[in-house]
Amino acid sequence: MxxxxxxxxxxxxxxxxxxxxxxxxxxxxxxxxxxxxxxxxxxxxxxxxxxxxxxxxxxxxxxxxxxxxxxxLRREKEDVRRLSRAATEALAIIAYHEPVSRAEIEAIRGVQTAKGTLDVLMEAGWVRIAGRREVPGRPTIYSTTPAFLTHFGLSSRGDLPGIGELRAAGLLDPVDEAYAVLTGSGEDAADDGDEDGAGAD
The missing domain is CATH 1.10.10.10 (Winged helix-like DNA-binding domain superfamily/Winged helix DNA-binding domain)
Known part of the structure; x- marks a missing residue:
């Protein structure tokens, strides 16, 4: 050719x-x-x-x-894979801090993160296991996938809102801004289930 x-x-x-x-x-x-x-x-x-x-x-x-x-081309029916706020927060934390462990996600969120929350993100194809942290216990670490970039229309993680944009928007916590970016509307798109259940892994 x-x-x-x-x-x-x-x-x-x-x-x-x-x-x-x-x-x-x-x-x-x-x-x-x-x-x-x-x-x-x-x-x-x-x-x-x-x-x-x-x-x-x-x-x-x-x-x-x-x-x-x-x-x-937008479908009128509700997307059955709509994420809970807990899952969206976890996804935003992974996007901003990857690679990140579940314990690190919990430290940023301030609450426990159920294993099922990360499973949902992996099933959606937006998060993958990126290996293990070389510290005692060797915890699993997670990162985003090319499918995450594709779904949210990002060329790279560099397209995520930066510190300057967050400050200009009056938001100090990138997770809050990322939540609005990933859902497209902010609070209106959040599920009622803000927190993970008490039976977190």
């Missing part, structure tokens, strides 16, 4: 057929090791004003609906 037009079409077809976002090197392997970076840049520009965009999130490329058209 040597002709530029063929390479462009090959990259486009590979991304269209992919079941999940792909890294540039993964796309390249599909196309005989070709340098796909110029094609990705050209396709990004080509799709910029169209109904779908080619975007890069956490080093992985995929097509997504143009943000201004999202309302046309």
């Amino acid at each position: 040597t002709a530029p037009d063929d390479l462009l079409r090959g990259v486009e077809a590979t991304l269209f057929a992919a079941t999940e976002p792909l890294r540039a090197d993964e796309i390249s392997r599909h196309l005989g090791g070709a340098d796909v970076r110029p094609a990705l840049a050209a396709l990004t520009e080509h799709y910029a004003g169209r109904g779908i965009h080619l975007v890069e999130r956490g080093g992985r490329w995929h097509f997504q609906t143009a943000p201004d058209l999202a309302h046309l």
Whole structure:
């Protein structure tokens, strides 16, 4: 695949057929090791004003609906994977402080975090086990995934609100701001179950 037009079409077809976002090197392997970076840049520009965009999130490329058209595709029924406030707070803490252990999450939240809360985040594909802390007891540590970046429209964790933005918004605790960012509305999106149950693991 040597002709530029063929390479462009090959990259486009590979991304269209992919079941999940792909890294540039993964796309390249599909196309005989070709340098796909110029094609990705050209396709990004080509799709910029169209109904779908080619975007890069956490080093992985995929097509997504143009943000201004999202309302046309929004489902009216309630999302069955809607997170409780406890789960959203845990997700925000992991995003800002990763890699982080469950004990560290609890120290920031000020309450116990049920094992089920982290299980929900892992089942959603937004959090993964990142290894173990090299301290006594070797606690499990958690970090976010590329799927987290994709779902919330972030190119990287650097797109999370910074200290300056938080201060300008009158918020000192990044968890509060992240809660609003991740839910899209703040308090209105919170579940009634703020705290985890007493049977925390």
